Amino acid sequence: MEVRLLVTEQHASSSSSTAVIPHTAPVPVPKDKDKPNKRLASCCLRGEPQQCRFPGAESTDFQAVNQAYEIRRLRKEVDNWKEKYEKLQSQLGRSGNASDAFQVLESSKNSLPSPLPSRTMSVASGSDTGRRGSELMAIDEKSHLHFGAPGLTTVINEFTNMHVKGSAANLHQMPEALDILSARNPRGFPFPTLWKATDGLGAIWNCLPPVDEVLLYIEAYRQRAQCAYPYIYAELQDDEVLRRFLEGGVQNAEKQPSLLALVLISIALGIQCSVYHRRGFKWVTGAMEEDRRFSEVYFAAAFQTLRIMGFSARPDALTLQTLLMMLPYLTNSGRCCDAWVVHGMAIRVAQSMGYHRDPTLLRPSPPPDDAHVRRILWWWVLYQDVHLSMIFGRPLGVSGIGDVLPPELVTPMPATFREFVMPYTVLMRQMLSxxxxxxxxxxxxxxxxxxxxxxxxxxxxxxxxxxxxxxxxxxxxxxxxxxxxxxxxxxxxxxxxxxxxxxxxxxxxxxxxxxxxxxxxxxxxxxxxxxxxxxxxxxxxxxxxxxxxxxxxxxxxxxxxxxxxxxxxxxxxxxxxxxxxxxxxxxxxxxxxxxxxxxxxxxxxxxxxxxxxxxxxxxxxxxxxxxxxxxxxxxxxxxxHKGIPQSNGYGLRIPDTLFRNGDICNNSWHRV
Structure with missing residues (x-):
């Protein structure tokens, strides 16, 4: 006689939700039905339902696993290995000799545990009855920033560790990558919201300077910064088109918010790249910082415009161009970490619009001009990806280049795009991957x-x-x-x-x-x-x-x-x-x-x-x-100023509170 027990487990997969367990003799069903069901569920989850046997009256040593105890034990083990790892790192930093430092693990090298998932926060073991909240320790400010190899900002330290011998390497304190990648006086608000969101685009529109001044800044961008971008944006080339857009009032901005964002970021870039020329073709002490307070207003306005238009859900080509134009502005301002984040958004925006697919495969296929722009912008996304990944020593943001063919040699084609940008991108991807x-x-x-x-x-x-x-x-x-x-x-x-x-x-x-x-x-x-x-x-x-x-x-x-x-x-x-x-x-x-x-x-x-x-x-x-x-x-x-005055843009400056170190700007909230 064969008894079949059918058990359905809610969390088990469909293939293992039912299990048939044969027995050669009748097995009495225990009064406590929870124990057999739980025991059988565990076996099913492990993929071994046939090996499951209910405990009989003669075997009473089976007990439920104390999960809280096991978790605390594993945390304590993780902390133990973390202490050994930090000790190893400190010895490497003092001696510079890896062979001396690895003696720390010599006594326990045969009892290495299986790899465990890395933890973002350090957790103390505490007592078995302690609360989990009391076990949390402070977060290391630099532990969440990954600077790997090869990286532009870490090559000095790597060259020292691999090449410089003896005590020479200890004579000089090497620069920290985090200090190089961020401004010496970090801003508390990297993307400040200087206007109320409820005011919409009208408040942003009012901060624009007069039309003639806007055209002067855009012309400065075309002459001095456009070489840093892949495509001569048609929307920024015709002054008459821009004049009609700007003179049409806020109604035009509501119809084309992405064009407003593109105009604002071009103003910020025009101000940044013309500091030298507007001071009589020479650098003046303090001029760069003074004009940056001016340009930051329009950079913040461009980002606020993207927020209001919901660029993550309704992007277009101008949105992608605006995000790509933000990258050199941020890096030249000493805000490389912010540029890394913005480019991540640009990658997702490009992929959401299908820029990683060849235009000829899309249905309906875009016109030839649009297809050419799509190819160039996607290859520029790849180029910026390898560029920023090389700077930080971080993984590539785009896992594959997609199926987009290189852009054809038609006008407009940026200088050295085919001769340098595309082959350099391929070589850098080979090196970084x-x-x-x-x-x-x-x-x-x-x-x-x-x-x-x-x-x-x-x-x-x-x-x-x-x-x-x-x-x-x-x-x-x-x-x-x-x-x-x-x-x-x-x-x-x-x-x-x-x-x-x-x-x-x-x-x-x-x-x-x-x-x-x-x-x-x-x-x-x-x-x-x-x-x-x-x-x-x-x-x-x-x-x-x-x-x-x-x-x-x-x-x-x-x-x-x-x-x-x-x-x-x-x-x-x-x-x-x-x-x-x-x-x-x-x-x-x-x-x-x-x-x-x-x-x-x-x-x-x-x-x-x-x-x-x-x-x-x-x-x-x-x-x-x-x-x-x-x-x-x-x-x-x-x-x-307690905010940005709405007065045609003359004399606009970011408030001083955004440019000083202090309680309002030290990002202390993330340590709570």
Whole structure:
């Protein structure tokens, strides 16, 4: 006789919701039916219903699992391993030798537990009867920011750990990636809401300057910043179209809110990129910070317009263009982390509109002009994705490039898009998507990257010896800026690639001799410093570019660290001279207040020169930290604005409370 028990479990899958358990003899059904059902449900969830047996009267040692106890035990084990990991990290930081630090786990290496999911917050074990709320500990401010490898802002520390030997690496405190990627005086409101949401677009419209002034700012954007974007936006090219839109009143904004957002962000960019020109073609101390208070109003207005129109649910091409235009504005303002988040939204907006699909596969297919714009914008999304991922050392935001073919060579086509942007994007995706690269793969990618510069038009090929002469008259803006940016990106890629080689030092020769990887790194660093020299001599309006400054800072630090480790090599004196020149240039930028990163570079390079004895004849080291803070606070008169006045935009400034460190701006709410 066979007894069949049918048990249905609500949480089990359909394939395991019913189980048939054969028995050779009748089994009496227990009075407590909950225990058999729970026991059978557990077996079903494990996929072994046939192995389930009800406990009989003779076996009474079965007890329910105490889940609360098990969770507390596992938390305690996790905290134990976390303490060992932190101890290991501290030893790595002090000694710089991994073999010494790994002795911490030597005694327990045979009892390693299975991998557990990582926890965002640290949880103390506490007593078994303690509440879970009392077990929560403080959140580390930097623990949730991932800076991996290869990354532009972490290459200095990685080069030090992998290459610099002995006590030289401990003589200088390495810069933190978080400090480099955010402004020295962080803003409490990265995307401030300066208007009431209930006021709608009318309040934002009233902050616009007069029409003629708007057209002047948009013209400044076209002449000085449009080279940084993939597509010559048709909506911003015709002044008559813009004039009709602006003179039509707020009704036009309500009909085309995304066009209003595009106009506002172009105004912000026009103000940012014309600071040098509006001061008589020279940099004036404090002018950058003063005008940033002005441009931030229109950046905030552009973001508020996107909020009101519900861009996440009803996006269009102008919405995507607005988000992409925000990226260089944010990075040049020292707000790279904000740019990372905004680009994530741009990726989702592009995918929601199907920009990752080839236009010919869509039904109905868009017109040829629209299809061309879709291709260019999607490839620019991919380009910005690899660019920001390379800066942070974070995973790519787009897992695949989609099935979008490269845009055809038709007008309008941005300069060097096919020659540089698209092949550079493919190479960077190959580098960033691979955890480990063999030396053969590194050599191949290095050769392909250097080939990108050779494939550029001759007028855009940066020649360090020729372009840095005082009497050089090269291509006009923006071609000279494009040439320098392309050279900086390629040589930065060479540095990130070759620091992963295993032969930075020749093992068969005397200690400290340079290997192939190190030679490539140092050569690229010297070329990048030549780019800095050219910019300071012939293209000073481009000094606000954050990416260029970061490349110059990395090159200077790597050359300095190499001098620490190699006391004698043929290029020693020339490298010291280049470092002195770089330090003077960063001092100039920091004094003028062009960039927060310049002040960070002055601090680190100056301390390095002092600590390791690099001669600084004729150079005075000054700590610019306090000067930059004072300049940021006092660059404009005290403002009593409690909001943004609705007065045609003249004299608009962000309130001072948004630009100061204090209780209102220190982001203290996230520590609660």
């Amino acid at each position: 691979t955890d480990e690269l063999s030396e053969v793969a590194i050599d191949q990618l290095t050769e392909d990257a250097q080939g990108l510069l050779k494939g550029l038009p001759p007028i855009l090929q940066f020649d360090p010896e020729t372009w840095t002469r005082d009497d050089f008259s090269g291509p006009p803006w923006p071609r000279n800026m494009l040439a320098v940016l392309h050279a900086s990106k390629v040589h930065n890629m060479v540095i990130l690639l070759n620091k992963r080689r295993k032969d930075l030092e020749h093992k068969n020769q005397r200690h400290g001799s340079q290997g192939i990887g190190l030679q490539r790194i140092l050569t690229s660093c010297r070329t990048i410093l030549k780019c800095q020299e050219f910019m300071h001599k012939h293209a000073r309006q481009g000094l606000l570019c954050w990416f260029s400054n970061q490349c110059w800072f990395n090159a200077s630090m790597i050359l300095g660290l190499n001098i620490l480790d190699h006391n004698d090599y043929p290029e020693l004196e020339s490298d010291k001279q280049e470092l002195r020149k770089s330090y003077v240039r960063f001092q100039d930028e920091a004094h003028l207040g062009i960039h927060d990163l310049a002040a960070i570079a002055v601090d680190h390079l100056g301390r390095m020169f002092q600590q390791v004895g690099i001669p600084m004849e004729g150079i005075e080291y000054t700590d610019t930290t306090s000067d930059m803070v004072e300049m940021a606070v006092n660059s404009s008169p005290e403002s009593d």
